[in-house]
Amino acid sequence: MTPAATPNPTLTPAHTHEVPGAVAWSAPVRAGRTVTLTALADGANATMLMIGADRLDRLNIPDTLKSQMSARIKPGMVLMSDRGLALATVTASSLDWHDCLTGALPDQLLLLELTKHGFGEADLHACINFFSKVSVADDPRASLTYVPDHAHAGDTVTLRADQDLLIFLSTAPHALSDEPAAGVAVQIETPAHTDDPELREEATRALRLTRELIA
Template structure:
């Protein structure tokens, strides 16, 4: 048994996900972006991007890596991906960025073509679960890549054409979670506003994705052990 939902481009979605589930995201068009926030169902653990990167010696999210909370607890494990790079440095897009790039937009003016930022979509989904703006935190921008420019400040720059339709990433939930996703454009993308949709599928996690087979770093293994201890 599995659950599927298609998030249109520029929209947002959220759902509770039980521990031991496999969440697979699939792009429905080239250049899609999925900005994801993760909060433990106990509302204590939140995705901590700096700790996730520092402990696993990486500048991006890729398989096999554990997404860690600010308590050093595993939230989810990236077990498979068709791409070797998912951005988690640039954060999510804001309304001002969209307005500066594409001009003002609103539902009253543009109807269902209203250009919504990732921040707006994520806050909207957070409020459905009793959260608010104060609960925004660092996100993972699945299917997007950033690089370093040649200027003296080593500015982050968006890498176009990184993903194609049909690219996938799969995460195994290591505890009960609340997951929030926006499919608004990446904040550094300067392409035409035409965000692609993303399909979400939730199913039972495959038992063969063991720690040994994933070749996780010791820090990631400890995060998984901590999640197991908290689960009882």
């Protein structure tokens, strides 16, 4: 069984990488490891796709939001797959809003990174835009609009992998933003010990099912 997460675990350094602005990057992450993203400049955006290492489980944004009664990604949420399993848990963040409604900028960055692992355009599913926020515009269509000045250099978000994963990251600007691309630092670590944050019942069930399968 994968150990669970504390808000401030003691971590053992494993891997650190800086992803410049307007670049794509990918990496495997073992179950139980944490991934911390740090904005290197104001207005950074980190678009992330997530696929289980067995290639069966894909991040399902509608199920993740619906089951946890949210329209945003925030700390204390489990990122669920299309089979209802836990891919990762958001254990901490300096921001309480990460966009997952507007998708990725169609700049081919994520698609090019996916092809390195044998995936294609059909695998370019819904994603999370870490460090970005959108709101409803004051227009007749109630369209979504990008919220400027939401994220600043030094803002962080930490995920715990709840099963072996492949993560894909693009630092292209948010699709609704006119701000320049900014870099993001990625730190993958092995926690000495972690406990689950407070979660909704649906999220706890997804974690339990996942741990039963990978135990």
